Amino acid sequence: xxxxxxxxxxxxxxxxxxxxxxxxxxxxxxxxxxxxxxxxxxxxxxxxxxxxxxxxxxxxxxxxx
Numbered sequence: 001x002x003x004x005x006x007x008x009x010x011x012x013x014x015x016x017x018x019x020x021x022x023x024x025x026x027x028x029x030x031x032x033x034x035x036x037x038x039x040x041x042x043x044x045x046x047x048x049x050x051x052x053x054x055x056x057x058x059x060x061x062x063x064x065x
Contacts, residue, residue, distance in 0.1 A: 001026050001028075001035045001036060002035075004029075004030075004035060005030065006026045006027060006029060006035055007027050008024060008025070008027075009025045009026075009027070010024055010025075011023050011025070013039070019042050020042065021039050021040050021041055022040045022042070023038070023039050023040075024039075025037050031055070033052070033055060035052055036050065036051045036052065
Protein backbone atom coordinates (compact mmCIF):
# COMPACT_ATOMS: atom_id res chain seq x y z
CA UNK A 1 0.00 0.00 0.00
CA UNK A 2 1.68 3.17 -1.19
CA UNK A 3 5.11 1.58 -0.83
CA UNK A 4 4.43 0.06 2.61
CA UNK A 5 4.50 -3.75 2.77
CA UNK A 6 1.07 -4.89 3.93
CA UNK A 7 -1.04 -7.95 4.58
CA UNK A 8 -4.60 -7.95 3.26
CA UNK A 9 -7.61 -9.61 4.87
CA UNK A 10 -11.10 -10.12 3.48
CA UNK A 11 -14.21 -10.75 5.52
CA UNK A 12 -17.94 -10.23 5.22
CA UNK A 13 -20.40 -8.11 7.16
CA UNK A 14 -23.57 -10.09 7.92
CA UNK A 15 -26.80 -8.84 9.44
CA UNK A 16 -29.72 -11.23 9.97
CA UNK A 17 -27.82 -13.86 7.95
CA UNK A 18 -27.69 -11.55 4.93
CA UNK A 19 -24.41 -10.22 3.54
CA UNK A 20 -24.16 -6.46 3.89
CA UNK A 21 -20.87 -6.20 2.02
CA UNK A 22 -17.31 -7.32 1.66
CA UNK A 23 -14.69 -5.73 3.91
CA UNK A 24 -10.99 -5.53 3.02
CA UNK A 25 -8.51 -4.66 5.75
CA UNK A 26 -4.89 -3.82 4.92
CA UNK A 27 -2.38 -3.89 7.80
CA UNK A 28 1.26 -2.73 7.73
CA UNK A 29 3.62 -5.70 8.10
CA UNK A 30 6.20 -3.80 10.14
CA UNK A 31 3.93 -2.06 12.68
CA UNK A 32 0.68 -4.04 12.61
CA UNK A 33 -1.31 -0.81 12.29
CA UNK A 34 -4.17 -0.53 9.81
CA UNK A 35 -3.44 1.26 6.55
CA UNK A 36 -6.83 1.06 4.86
CA UNK A 37 -10.29 -0.43 5.28
CA UNK A 38 -12.58 -0.80 2.29
CA UNK A 39 -16.22 -1.87 2.33
CA UNK A 40 -17.97 -2.81 -0.90
CA UNK A 41 -21.76 -2.49 -1.17
CA UNK A 42 -23.21 -5.88 -2.25
CA UNK A 43 -25.60 -4.14 -4.68
CA UNK A 44 -22.71 -2.41 -6.41
CA UNK A 45 -23.83 1.03 -5.23
CA UNK A 46 -20.35 2.06 -4.10
CA UNK A 47 -17.25 1.52 -2.04
CA UNK A 48 -16.27 3.14 1.26
CA UNK A 49 -12.52 3.75 1.69
CA UNK A 50 -10.96 4.66 5.05
CA UNK A 51 -7.26 5.38 4.57
CA UNK A 52 -5.23 5.98 7.71
CA UNK A 53 -2.45 8.57 7.87
CA UNK A 54 1.03 7.41 8.87
CA UNK A 55 1.81 7.56 12.57
CA UNK A 56 4.45 10.29 13.03
CA UNK A 57 6.54 8.46 15.60
CA UNK A 58 6.83 5.28 17.60
CA UNK A 59 3.56 4.07 19.03
CA UNK A 60 3.28 2.84 22.60
CA UNK A 61 -0.11 1.17 22.89
CA UNK A 62 -1.22 0.50 26.47
CA UNK A 63 -3.53 -2.24 27.66
CA UNK A 64 -6.47 -1.10 29.76
CA UNK A 65 -6.14 -1.74 33.49
